[in-house]
Each structure stands twice: as structure tokens, then as C-alpha cells.
Amino acid sequence: MSLLELDDLSITYRIASGEVPAVRGVSLSVEAGEALGIVGESGSGKSTLAMSLLRLLPKDTRIDGRILLDGEDVAAMKWGRLRAVRWAEASIIFQGAQHGLNPVQRIGEQIAEPLLVHRIAPPEKARARVAALLEQVGLPAWRARSYPHELSGGQRQRVMIAMALACEPRLIVADEPTTALDLMVQAQVLTLIKELIASHGISLLMISHDLSVLADTCDRLAVMYAGRVVETGPSNGSFQHPYSKALAAAFPTVGDPSSRLAPKGLGGDQPDPQQLPTGCVFHPRCPVALDTCSTVDIELRPAGDRRTAACVLVLEERC
């Protein structure tokens, strides 16, 4: 059994003008100790997917399908059980630490909170555990007395990592953990994440719009487009789907500033989830689309070398 298994997961926001299908029929798994990266342009549904894993979405959001964490369905969990699972079994590192840290509470108290709430450590032992966690992420123990504004962006992100590690979860979800950081600090934080998950045997699900960041950190990649996974495969292999190929061409180096732009040669944006094209949703931007692509929408299918792709051309080996 996989540690995390998403089974035909769809997530729909409800807004005044109707429904927004942000994630559509995603099936993915993460094994114990594995690092899976999810990549896609802005609006592809990555954050929605990440937030759903710990049910951090707006209250009236509809979740269809299953989110199996160690065999237990997070989507169907009662509130009490969900609170027990958050931090202790799966934790999250947010994009830009300012979203995850309380500006008026000392760092040490914030790291200690999940330890106390989940009774991992009694109050008299929590201080020593906080010091050890700070050390693990490369910060001196005295930083426990600091407030978030007294730290740099990279240091704040290290604090978020310490919080995520505090209860020794089996899965860490990291949503753009290095996006707000400059290049050098980005590389340091990525190395830290890589080393810590390897030494603790933790699984990682990492989200980024920057393929080079994920390729370096993750064992396997899933490429998302308009709420769907269009390709999965080992991070050291070659992409098959035309969208993944365009993404790969756009991100040659870690943290390349052009990575925020549309992938090279594609032009345009992701479609509005409320007005999705017919057939393959990527066909209006696809440089190699066939006539049939505007009517035929195919599921992910095996595409060689532990790879799956949802493209008619890949299956016909003409891509």
C-alpha cells in the first residue's frame, strides 16, 4: 500500500458565478520515503491539490474521490481525527513563510505548539526539542526567542521546515517552499529539505511552477495542466507530452527568472476552468495538435520507462 494515494480526486470551488473545477480526476500515489514533484503553470490546480491533502480548502469546496493517507480517507475524516493527523502524520510548508508564521509569537513557541497539542513532548521537554529542531535546520537555538520579522526570508523558511518536522510526520507537503527566496538561499533550502527527508525517511510531495527545482529534489514528477495530470515519470527521464516538453524547455536552470512566464513557444494561458476547451484541454496551445485532439480526450496511459502520458501522439509514437 502506498503512503499516499489519490484516487480519482476532483476538487470544485463554489463561487457566485457557479462552480470552478480546479482539480479534475487526479490519481497519483506517493510511496514511503519517496519524493514526488507536481509541476505546472499558475492556475493548473497545484495548490488546490496540496491544500486538499490536509483539507485546508474553503469550507464549501467539494471534494470528490479519495485521499488515502496510509489507507485512511482524509476526504471523509471527522474533524477530530483530521486535527490529529495534521502535523503528526502529514504537515505542510507553505509558499513564503509569512503565510505560515504568526508575526506576534516567538519562533520557539510556534515550533513547540504542535509538539504540545499532539502531546509529543511535555512542556518541560518541548524547549530542548525546539532547540534540537532549530539546529537540524541550521539555526542557533537562541533563535527560539526571536519574532518572525527578526529573521531573513531563508531563515523563516527554515523555521517552517522545523515546524513541519516537529512531530516527525510520515509525509511533508511543500507548496513552492523556495519561490520567495533569492537563488543562493533557494539552493540552500532545497538541499536542506532533500537531506532531512532522506535522513528521516519522510515522503515529500513538493509543488512548484519551476521544473528545475523539482527535478533536482524529487524522484518522480507529475505534470499538471488545467486541473489534470497529463504526464508522470521519473525525474531523470525525458518527457513525452508536448506540454511537459514545452515546460522543460522553459526552465533550464534552478530559479531561472523566466520560469514565471508561459513556457517557450506556447503563448497564451491556461484555460479558464469554467470554460474548458473540448477534447484535449491542451489542444488550443499545442504546437503539434491533430484535428482529432479537439474532440478526443484520452486518459493517462503507459508511455514506457515507468512513464504515463495523456496524449494521442505519445501513444502513436509520433510526438
Ligand SMILES: Nc1ncnc2c1ncn2[C@@H]1O[C@H](COP(=O)(O)OP(=O)(O)OP(=O)(O)O)[C@@H](O)[C@H]1O
Ligand atoms: N478559493 C478559490 N475560489 C475559486 N477559485 C479558486 C480558488 N482558489 C483557486 N481557484 C481557481 O482554481 C484554479 C487552480 O488554482 P490553484 O491556485 O490551485 O493553481 P496553482 O497551479 O497552484 O497556481 P499558482 O501557482 O498561481 O498558485 C485557478 O483557476 C484558480 O483561479
